[in-house]
Each structure stands twice: as structure tokens, then as C-alpha cells.
Amino acid sequence: MQGLQIVNLELPDLALAYGLVLLAAGLARLRHNGQEWKILWASLRMVVQLLAMGYLLHFVFAIKSPLPVLAILLVMGGFSLQVMGGHVKQKMPHFYRVVSCAIFIGCGGATFLFCSVIVGNTPWWDPRYLIPMAGMIIGNSMNGASLAAERLCSEMSGRREEMEAALCLGASSRQAAEAALGQAFRAALMTNVNNMAAMGVVMLPGMMTGQILAGIEPVVAVRYQIAIMCAITGSVSVTSYLILILGYRHYFSDAHQLKMGEA
Amino acid sequence: MMAIPALEKEESLRLEQVCVLRQQGAGPRRELLSGISFLAASGEISAIVGPSGGGKSTLIRLLNRLEDPTSGAVYLGGTDLRQLDPLQLRRQVALVAQKPFMFQGTVLENLQRSFVYAGKPLLAPDSAELLRALAASRLDEEFLTRDARSLSLGEQQRVSLARALITSPGVLLLDEPTSALDRRSAEELGQAFREISRQQRLCVVLVTHDLALAGRIADHCLFLDGGRILEAGSPAELFTRPRTAQLARFLAGPAPQEV
Numbered sequence: 423m424q425g426l427q428i429v430n431l432e433l434p435d436l437a438l439a440y441g442l443v444l445l446a447a448g449l450a451r452l453r454h455n456g457q458e459w460k461i462l463w464a465s466l467r468m469v470v471q472l473l474a475m476g477y478l479l480h481f482v483f484a485i486k487s488p489l490p491v492l493a494i495l496l497v498m499g500g501f502s503l504q505v506m507g508g509h510v511k512q513k514m515p516h517f518y519r520v521v522s523c524a525i526f527i528g529c530g531g532a533t534f535l536f537c538s539v540i541v542g543n544t545p546w547w548d549p550r551y552l553i554p555m556a557g558m559i560i561g562n563s564m565n566g567a568s569l570a571a572e573r574l575c576s577e578m579s580g581r582r583e584e585m586e587a588a589l590c591l592g593a594s595s596r597q598a599a600e601a602a603l604g605q606a607f608r609a610a611l612m613t614n615v616n617n618m619a620a621m622g623v624v625m626l627p628g629m630m631t632g633q634i635l636a637g638i639e640p641v642v643a644v645r646y647q648i649a650i651m652c653a654i655t656g657s658v659s660v661t662s663y664l665i666l667i668l669g670y671r672h673y674f675s676d677a678h679q680l681k682m683g684e685a
Numbered sequence: 686m687m688a689i690p691a692l693e694k695e696e697s698l699r700l701e702q703v704c705v706l707r708q709q710g711a712g713p714r715r716e717l718l719s720g721i722s723f724l725a726a727s728g729e730i731s732a733i734v735g736p737s738g739g740g741k742s743t744l745i746r747l748l749n750r751l752e753d754p755t756s757g758a759v760y761l762g763g764t765d766l767r768q769l770d771p772l773q774l775r776r777q778v779a780l781v782a783q784k785p786f787m788f789q790g791t792v793l794e795n796l797q798r799s800f801v802y803a804g805k806p807l808l809a810p811d812s813a814e815l816l817r818a819l820a821a822s823r824l825d826e827e828f829l830t831r832d833a834r835s836l837s838l839g840e841q842q843r844v845s846l847a848r849a850l851i852t853s854p855g856v857l858l859l860d861e862p863t864s865a866l867d868r869r870s871a872e873e874l875g876q877a878f879r880e881i882s883r884q885q886r887l888c889v890v891l892v893t894h895d896l897a898l899a900g901r902i903a904d905h906c907l908f909l910d911g912g913r914i915l916e917a918g919s920p921a922e923l924f925t926r927p928r929t930a931q932l933a934r935f936l937a938g939p940a941p942q943e944v
Contacts (some may be wrong), residue, residue, distance in 0.1 A: 587786035591799040592776040677771045
């Protein structure tokens with residue numbers, strides 16, 4: 423798949439690019455909004471994190487063993503959980519347990535399916551595919567999952583009266599929560615659906631751009647993009663669905679009672 | 686799970702030494718109800734009156750198991766509620782809440798809800814059960830096609846009564862059913878409750894701070910204050926000869942409604 427030789431960026435080239443960040447910081451200083459240090463700090467983090475990731479991947483590619491690959495995936499998953507924990511203000515009961523379980527099954531399943539069945543890698547853990555794919559799938563699912571978790575909470579507290587009315591008519595907790603679950607699932611998938619519809623016209627996605635830059639034939643790059651979008655959609659829907667299905671139960675007791683103070 | 690028992694006149698709902706403790710914030714658990722025992726019989730209306738915050742709403746929520754007591758037990762026809770299937774129980778012990786909640790859709794769709802939940806065939810608009818529930822709740826057939834959420838509060842409360850009656854329950858729980866209504870609707874609904882209890886031999890438990898309503902329709906009255914039953918008897922006894930200072934104060938209260 424090695425096509426054209428890609429232009430290698432040397433240190434002076436990077437320094438020049440970093441000049442654009444300094445420009446951003448300079449503009450912020452001009453506006454006196456106190457953002458300049460934040461910009462510099464964030465850009466520094468970006469540089470250090472990416473360099474570290476680059477060397478780490480270099481190392482992992484070299485030793486050809488599944489264990490470090492899986493370890494990286496676990497760290498990525500854990501990190502996404504931490505980011506979600508920071509994002510989602512109103513947390514459902516047992517938030518971390520529910521979300522980690524959903525991400526593990528939803529993202530893990532989609533990534534495995536994509537790498538080992540659709541692309542058909544041998545070995546299935548080939549880090550050149552597995553790590554970037556998992557990154558894209560987890561990153562995108564995280565947004566959907568945050569939306570699902572947040573919406574579940576607000577629907578559960580907003581529909582308390584409705585759910586108790588349903589329970590009084592003999593509804594099970596699942597039946598009582600049905601409307602809330604439907605709304606939350608819709609909200610979780612919205613971004614992904616909009617993204618798919620805008621794909622190729624409004625947005626040229628990162629993976630495709632990267633492959634084209636690396637000299638891959640655009641028609642081939644497009645096929646990869648289509649496949650990864652499908653995997654992301656599957657992952658977002660399964661992860662969100664699991665969050666809702668595992669999450670709503672914690673609002674009810676086994677006797678189909680809405681718990682006090684949870685909503 | 687045991688089958689829902691057939692109700693005898695003598696013992697429909699019975700509470701024995703019911704206590705409810707609840708954690709509120711970081712503080713110690715507070716006692717919302719303590720040592721509550723009473724019996725509500727079929728064909729009679731038992732009213733629980735008392736000031737707000739006295740535990741009335743908590744008490745009524747125990748009777749269809751929206752909550753469970755911390756200690757003590759509630760029996761339906763002699764069987765502990767916790768041994769019954771909660772979903773079937775709530776069809777047998779129906780509740781009309783203080784504020785009627787109407788599901789989106791027509792009145793007919795609202796009335797069919799419990800059949801949808803139970804996975805049973807829906808009632809036809811002209812079925813005998815449906816017409817009986819409508820008539821008992823003083824609603825015309827023409828209401829069936831109306832949008833439930835566009836109705837007045839009084840009409841909504843009558844729909845929620847019909848919705849409760851449609852599963853032919855043995856016990857009807859009424860939680861401040863008239864407090865959101867104007868006086869005319871409240872009186873009309875009170876009349877409906879009385880007829881339902883007599884004609885369908887229902888056991889009705891009414892929770893209210895409206896002494897006028899309790900005095901007009903109840904056979905028995907309990908005065909609940911501070912989580913305890915302080916007095917019990919016929920409404921006439923309680924309202925004319927209070928034995929405790931709390932009841933006397935409640936009767937003379939800041940907003941006494943006509944007795």
C-alpha cells in the first residue's frame with residue numbers, strides 16, 4: 423500500500439507550524455481575555471502527548487506482541503471513561519460501572535468486528551489497524567454515550583410523575599421508563615446521524631484525509647471511511663443502548679418501585 | 686408470587702405496626718410513620734385526615750407498594766403485599782393521585798393503558814367495563830375521542846378515576862383527589878366516590894386534608910399527625926368531640942373548610 427513518498431516534516435517545519443499557535447496566543451493577549459496561557463498550556467500538552475504516543479506506537483509496532491496493544495486499548499478506554507466522568511454533570515446511579523461495561527462491549531465489539539472480520543487482519547491484533555480504529559470508534563462513541571447518560575438522568579427526573587402514573591396502572595419498570603429511554607436514545611444517535619449525512623460534502627473526515635496524504639488512492643480511502651463510519655454508528659448505538667438498558671434499572675427496585683432520591 | 690386473594694368484607698386492607706424511616710440528606714433517619722395499625726373494609730370509605738407533612742401521602746403509597754414499610758406489614762385479604770406480584774397488585778389496588786397525569790393521546794387511549802401494560806386485548810369503546818367505568822366517573826362517551834391533555838383539571842381527575850376503575854380493582858386509593866379542583870367539581874367527584882364504594886363494594890381509602898369531603902363521604906376517619914394515628918372513629922365523633930389537642934388545633938386550623 424506504499425504509494426507516493428510522503429513529505430517528512432522536520433523540526434524546523436514543526437517550529438514554523440507552532441508559530442501559528444503563538445499567533446493564536448498573541449491574538450488572545452491582544453484581546454486581554456486571559457486565554458493565552460491556556461492556549462500555550464494546551465498546545466504544550468498536545469505536543470508532549472502526541473510525541474509520547476508516537477514513540478509508544480513505534481515501540482509497540484516493533485515488539486509484535488498482542489499484550490501491549492491490548493494494554494493501550496485499555497488505557498484509551500479508561501481515559502475515555504475519565505473524560506466522560508468530567509463531562510457528564512448529572513450522573514446516574516452506578517455511573518462508572520454502567521458506562522465502562524457499555525463501552526467495553528459496544529466499542530470493543532465494533533472494533534473487533536471491524537479489524538478482524540471486515541478488514542480481516544492477521545494477526546487480529548495488528549496494532550497498525552487496531553489502535554487507530556479503536557481510537558476513532560471509542561472517541562466517537564464517547565460523545566454518544568455522554569449524551570445518552572446525561573439525557574437518561576434528565577428524563578428520569580423530568581418524567582417522575584409520568585412514570586409513577588404508569589406504575590400505578592400496573593406498568594413494569596421497563597414499560598414505565600420506555601418513553602424516557604426512547605428520547606435518550608434518539609439524542610445519543612443524533613450527532614452520528616447528522617455526521618453521516620454531512621460526510622463527504624461538508625466534512626472530509628480525518629482518516630480519509632490522512633490516507634490520501636499518505637499516498638493512498640482516494641477511491642480506496644473512501645471505502646475505508648465508509649466502513650469505519652458504519653462501525654462507529656454500530657458502536658455508538660450499542661454503547662448508548664447498553665448505557666440506557668443497564669442504567670435505567672438502577673432507578674427502580676425489584677418490586678417495580680421508583681427509588682426515592684435517585685432521580 | 687401468590688395469586689391476588691379474593692377480598693372478604695371484614696378484612697380488605699390491614700396495616701400492622703407499620704413504620705417508615707427515611708434518610709434525608711446526611712442527617713439521621715427520620716421517622717415518617719410509626720406504629721400505624723388499622724383496617725379498611727370493603728364497601729366502606731376510610732378517610733385519613735391530618736395536616737400536611739403528617740405522613741398521609743407516605744401512608745397511601747405503602748398500600749399499592751409504591752414504597753415498602755421499614756418495619757411492620759400491609760396485608761391485602763390476609764396476605765402480605767410483599768408476597769404478591771406488584772404489577773397485578775397495582776391493578777387490584779388502584780390509585781388516583783392528587784394531580785391527574787394524562788398520557789399523550791385520547792381519553793380512550795388513557796383508559797386502555799393498563800391493558801397495554803398487561804399485554805391484554807384492548808377494551809372496545811363500547812365494552813361494558815369501559816362504559817361502567819365512565820358512568821361511575823361521571824364522564825360521557827363523547828369524552829373518549831377527546832385529547833386527554835386538553836381537558837380541564839376536573840375532567841382530567843374524572844378520567845384518572847375511570848382509568849383506575851377500569852381494571853375492576855378491589856381497593857381504590859384516593860390521594861387528595863379533590864385538592865386541585867374547584868368546589869363544584871370536588872363535590873361532584875366526592876359524590877361519585879361514595880356511589881362507587883357502595884355499588885361496587887369497593888374498599889376506598891381516602892387521604893385528605895379537606896375535612897368537608899371526609900365528613901361528607903367517609904364511614905371511618907383516622908387522624909394522622911406527626912406520623913402517628915392520634916384518633917380514630919366516625920367523622921362525626923372526631924370532628925365534634927376531638928380528644929387530642931392536635932386534632933382540636935387541626936379542626937380550628939388556619940384554613941378550616943366547612944364541616
